Amino acid sequence: DTAVSQTPKYLVTQMGNDKSIKCEQNLGHDTMYWYKQDSKKFLKIMFSYNNKELIINETVPNRFSPKSPDKAHLNLHINSLELGDSAVYFCASSPNFDNSPLHFGNGTRLTVT
Amino acid sequence: DQQVKQNSPSLSVQEGRISILNCDYTNSMFDYFLWYKKYPAEGPTFLISISSIKDKNEDGRFTVFLNKSAKHLSLHIVPSQPGDSAVYFCAATHSGSARQLTFGSGTQLTVLP
Numbered sequence: 227d228t229a230v231s232q233t234p235k236y237l238v239t240q241m242g243n244d245k246s247i248k249c250e251q252n253l254g255h256d257t258m259y260w261y262k263q264d265s266k267k268f269l270k271i272m273f274s275y276n277n278k279e280l281i282i283n284e285t286v287p288n289r290f291s292p293k294s295p296d297k298a299h300l301n302l303h304i305n306s307l308e309l310g311d312s313a314v315y316f317c318a319s320s321p322n323f324d325n326s327p328l329h330f331g332n333g334t335r336l337t338v339t
Numbered sequence: 340d341q342q343v344k345q346n347s348p349s350l351s352v353q354e355g356r357i358s359i360l361n362c363d364y365t366n367s368m369f370d371y372f373l374w375y376k377k378y379p380a381e382g383p384t385f386l387i388s389i390s391s392i393k394d395k396n397e398d399g400r401f402t403v404f405l406n407k408s409a410k411h412l413s414l415h416i417v418p419s420q421p422g423d424s425a426v427y428f429c430a431a432t433h434s435g436s437a438r439q440l441t442f443g444s445g446t447q448l449t450v451l452p
Contacts, residue, residue, distance in 0.1 A: 230382070269428065269442040282439060316382050325371050328440065330382030
Protein backbone atom coordinates (compact mmCIF):
# COMPACT_ATOMS: atom_id res chain seq x y z
CA ASP A 227 0.00 0.00 0.00
CA THR A 228 2.92 2.30 -0.78
CA ALA A 229 1.65 5.85 -1.32
CA VAL A 230 4.20 6.98 -3.93
CA SER A 231 5.99 4.18 -5.70
CA GLN A 232 8.69 4.48 -8.29
CA THR A 233 10.43 1.83 -10.34
CA PRO A 234 13.08 0.72 -10.73
CA LYS A 235 14.88 1.29 -7.43
CA TYR A 236 18.27 0.94 -9.08
CA LEU A 237 19.17 1.55 -12.69
CA VAL A 238 22.65 0.96 -14.11
CA THR A 239 23.15 1.76 -17.76
CA GLN A 240 25.71 2.91 -20.26
CA MET A 241 26.21 6.33 -21.75
CA GLY A 242 24.06 7.01 -24.76
CA ASN A 243 21.22 4.72 -23.72
CA ASP A 244 17.60 5.79 -23.25
CA LYS A 245 15.85 4.85 -20.01
CA SER A 246 12.58 5.51 -18.19
CA ILE A 247 11.64 5.77 -14.53
CA LYS A 248 8.03 5.22 -13.59
CA CYS A 249 6.10 6.82 -10.76
CA GLU A 250 2.63 6.16 -9.44
CA GLN A 251 0.75 7.60 -6.48
CA ASN A 252 -2.40 6.15 -4.92
CA LEU A 253 -3.13 9.15 -2.70
CA GLY A 254 -5.56 10.83 -5.07
CA HIS A 255 -3.25 13.85 -5.31
CA ASP A 256 -3.53 16.32 -8.17
CA THR A 257 0.12 17.36 -8.31
CA MET A 258 3.24 15.32 -8.99
CA TYR A 259 6.92 16.21 -9.14
CA TRP A 260 10.33 14.94 -10.12
CA TYR A 261 13.30 15.94 -7.98
CA LYS A 262 16.97 15.15 -8.53
CA GLN A 263 19.39 14.67 -5.64
CA ASP A 264 22.85 15.46 -6.88
CA SER A 265 26.25 14.40 -5.56
CA LYS A 266 26.22 17.27 -3.06
CA LYS A 267 22.94 15.91 -1.66
CA PHE A 268 20.82 18.88 -2.72
CA LEU A 269 17.30 18.02 -3.83
CA LYS A 270 16.40 20.10 -6.86
CA ILE A 271 13.08 20.24 -8.61
CA MET A 272 12.99 19.21 -12.24
CA PHE A 273 9.33 19.11 -13.20
CA SER A 274 5.88 19.48 -11.75
CA TYR A 275 2.54 18.46 -13.19
CA ASN A 276 -0.84 19.55 -11.90
CA ASN A 277 -3.77 17.53 -13.19
CA LYS A 278 -1.62 16.25 -16.05
CA GLU A 279 -0.57 19.78 -17.01
CA LEU A 280 3.09 20.80 -16.90
CA ILE A 281 3.49 23.58 -14.34
CA ILE A 282 7.19 23.69 -13.54
CA ASN A 283 9.94 22.93 -16.00
CA GLU A 284 13.26 23.89 -14.50
CA THR A 285 16.43 24.29 -16.47
CA VAL A 286 16.78 20.66 -17.34
CA PRO A 287 18.30 19.34 -20.58
CA ASN A 288 15.62 18.51 -23.10
CA ARG A 289 16.93 14.94 -23.03
CA PHE A 290 14.67 14.67 -19.98
CA SER A 291 11.02 14.38 -20.86
CA PRO A 292 8.23 13.85 -18.33
CA LYS A 293 5.02 12.13 -19.32
CA SER A 294 1.81 12.17 -17.32
CA PRO A 295 -0.75 9.78 -18.80
CA ASP A 296 -3.13 10.49 -15.91
CA LYS A 297 -2.87 12.39 -12.66
CA ALA A 298 -1.78 9.26 -10.75
CA HIS A 299 1.28 8.72 -12.91
CA LEU A 300 4.30 10.80 -13.83
CA ASN A 301 7.04 9.01 -15.71
CA LEU A 302 10.47 10.36 -16.56
CA HIS A 303 12.16 9.44 -19.80
CA ILE A 304 15.81 10.24 -20.35
CA ASN A 305 17.43 10.11 -23.78
CA SER A 306 21.14 9.80 -24.60
CA LEU A 307 22.21 9.32 -21.00
CA GLU A 308 25.39 11.07 -19.86
CA LEU A 309 27.73 10.41 -16.93
CA GLY A 310 26.48 13.58 -15.23
CA ASP A 311 22.95 12.20 -15.13
CA SER A 312 24.03 9.80 -12.38
CA ALA A 313 22.00 10.76 -9.32
CA VAL A 314 19.05 9.72 -7.20
CA TYR A 315 15.73 10.75 -8.72
CA PHE A 316 12.74 11.21 -6.43
CA CYS A 317 9.12 11.34 -7.46
CA ALA A 318 6.72 13.20 -5.17
CA SER A 319 3.09 14.21 -4.98
CA SER A 320 0.93 16.70 -3.10
CA PRO A 321 -2.84 17.18 -2.86
CA ASN A 322 -2.67 20.31 -4.99
CA PHE A 323 -0.60 23.38 -5.66
CA ASP A 324 -0.61 24.85 -2.19
CA ASN A 325 1.58 24.56 0.87
CA SER A 326 0.60 21.00 1.69
CA PRO A 327 3.69 18.83 2.20
CA LEU A 328 5.11 16.63 -0.49
CA HIS A 329 4.96 12.86 -0.26
CA PHE A 330 8.09 11.34 -1.73
CA GLY A 331 8.79 7.98 -3.29
CA ASN A 332 11.85 6.01 -2.19
CA GLY A 333 13.99 7.18 -5.07
CA THR A 334 15.66 5.64 -8.09
CA ARG A 335 19.44 5.52 -8.04
CA LEU A 336 20.62 5.97 -11.61
CA THR A 337 24.22 5.11 -12.42
CA VAL A 338 25.52 5.89 -15.88
CA THR A 339 28.79 4.15 -16.81
CA ASP B 340 24.00 30.08 -5.39
CA GLN B 341 22.48 28.01 -2.61
CA GLN B 342 19.50 29.87 -1.18
CA VAL B 343 18.99 27.38 1.65
CA LYS B 344 22.04 26.33 3.62
CA GLN B 345 22.55 23.71 6.26
CA ASN B 346 26.13 24.30 7.31
CA SER B 347 26.47 21.30 9.59
CA PRO B 348 26.66 18.09 7.58
CA SER B 349 26.46 16.01 10.73
CA LEU B 350 25.46 16.17 14.39
CA SER B 351 25.79 13.60 17.18
CA VAL B 352 23.67 13.80 20.31
CA GLN B 353 23.20 11.59 23.33
CA GLU B 354 19.83 9.92 23.75
CA GLY B 355 17.51 12.00 25.92
CA ARG B 356 19.30 15.27 25.14
CA ILE B 357 18.17 18.05 22.84
CA SER B 358 19.08 18.02 19.15
CA ILE B 359 19.26 21.40 17.43
CA LEU B 360 19.50 21.48 13.65
CA ASN B 361 20.08 24.78 11.95
CA CYS B 362 19.18 26.24 8.58
CA ASP B 363 19.90 29.61 6.97
CA TYR B 364 18.31 31.12 3.90
CA THR B 365 19.14 34.07 1.70
CA ASN B 366 15.97 34.68 -0.29
CA SER B 367 13.79 37.19 1.60
CA MET B 368 10.83 36.13 -0.54
CA PHE B 369 10.62 32.78 1.23
CA ASP B 370 7.55 32.70 3.47
CA TYR B 371 7.01 29.03 4.22
CA PHE B 372 9.52 26.59 5.62
CA LEU B 373 9.50 22.84 6.10
CA TRP B 374 11.64 20.13 7.63
CA TYR B 375 11.86 16.68 6.14
CA LYS B 376 13.45 13.58 7.62
CA LYS B 377 15.10 10.93 5.47
CA TYR B 378 16.16 7.41 6.35
CA PRO B 379 18.62 5.52 4.09
CA ALA B 380 17.08 4.10 0.92
CA GLU B 381 13.82 5.92 1.57
CA GLY B 382 12.35 9.17 0.36
CA PRO B 383 12.14 12.25 2.58
CA THR B 384 9.10 12.38 4.84
CA PHE B 385 7.49 15.57 6.07
CA LEU B 386 8.15 16.44 9.69
CA ILE B 387 6.99 19.95 10.53
CA SER B 388 6.46 23.32 8.86
CA ILE B 389 6.18 26.98 9.75
CA SER B 390 4.74 30.00 8.03
CA SER B 391 6.56 33.32 8.12
CA ILE B 392 3.70 34.85 10.11
CA LYS B 393 4.79 32.70 13.07
CA ASP B 394 8.06 32.39 14.91
CA LYS B 395 7.44 28.99 16.48
CA ASN B 396 5.57 25.82 15.70
CA GLU B 397 5.49 22.77 17.92
CA ASP B 398 4.47 19.19 17.28
CA GLY B 399 5.21 16.76 20.06
CA ARG B 400 8.96 16.43 20.51
CA PHE B 401 9.63 18.64 17.48
CA THR B 402 9.68 22.43 17.51
CA VAL B 403 10.68 24.72 14.68
CA PHE B 404 11.79 28.27 15.38
CA LEU B 405 11.93 30.99 12.75
CA ASN B 406 13.97 34.17 13.03
CA LYS B 407 13.03 36.22 9.97
CA SER B 408 15.39 39.09 10.65
CA ALA B 409 18.32 36.67 10.78
CA LYS B 410 16.92 34.52 7.97
CA HIS B 411 17.45 31.53 10.20
CA LEU B 412 15.37 28.60 11.32
CA SER B 413 16.11 25.75 13.64
CA LEU B 414 14.57 22.40 14.48
CA HIS B 415 14.65 21.27 18.09
CA ILE B 416 14.09 17.65 19.00
CA VAL B 417 13.65 16.91 22.67
CA PRO B 418 14.17 14.39 24.02
CA SER B 419 16.20 12.84 21.20
CA GLN B 420 15.71 9.14 20.54
CA PRO B 421 17.84 6.67 18.58
CA GLY B 422 15.02 6.37 16.03
CA ASP B 423 15.51 10.05 15.24
CA SER B 424 18.84 9.20 13.60
CA ALA B 425 18.34 10.28 9.99
CA VAL B 426 19.20 13.03 7.54
CA TYR B 427 17.16 16.19 8.12
CA PHE B 428 16.47 18.53 5.21
CA CYS B 429 15.34 22.10 5.55
CA ALA B 430 13.21 23.45 2.66
CA ALA B 431 11.70 26.80 1.79
CA THR B 432 9.23 28.22 -0.67
CA HIS B 433 7.27 31.42 -1.33
CA SER B 434 3.73 32.19 -2.39
CA GLY B 435 3.45 32.41 -6.11
CA SER B 436 6.45 30.19 -6.66
CA ALA B 437 4.25 27.41 -7.97
CA ARG B 438 5.27 25.33 -4.96
CA GLN B 439 8.89 25.28 -5.92
CA LEU B 440 10.63 23.98 -2.81
CA THR B 441 14.29 24.86 -2.37
CA PHE B 442 16.10 22.33 -0.22
CA GLY B 443 19.23 22.51 1.86
CA SER B 444 21.88 19.80 1.63
CA GLY B 445 20.81 18.05 4.82
CA THR B 446 22.25 17.31 8.25
CA GLN B 447 22.92 13.75 9.36
CA LEU B 448 21.71 13.41 12.94
CA THR B 449 23.01 10.49 14.98
CA VAL B 450 21.43 9.88 18.37
CA LEU B 451 23.69 7.76 20.51
CA PRO B 452 22.09 5.31 22.96
